[in-house]
Amino acid sequence: MNEDADGFVMxxxxxxxxxxxxxxxxxxxxxxxxxxxxxxxxPVDLRFLSPVPAGDPxxxxxxx
Numbered sequence: 001m002n003e004d005a006d007g008f009v010m011x012x013x014x015x016x017x018x019x020x021x022x023x024x025x026x027x028x029x030x031x032x033x034x035x036x037x038x039x040x041x042x043p044v045d046l047r048f049l050s051p052v053p054a055g056d057p058x059x060x061x062x063x064x
Contacts, residue, residue, distance in 0.1 A: 006041065
């Protein structure tokens, strides 16, 4: 069941903290923030997660 039908999730994977930091300073992200201004019901909730390899390679697999 989807408890937050109005939610929006972006999942990204970065090779390093440096790459993530660089991404945060690029014009595309700044433009996205401007486009979303005033349209979000709640502030952005950033979550930094650690991947856990799982699944059967023959059926698809989530990898780090």
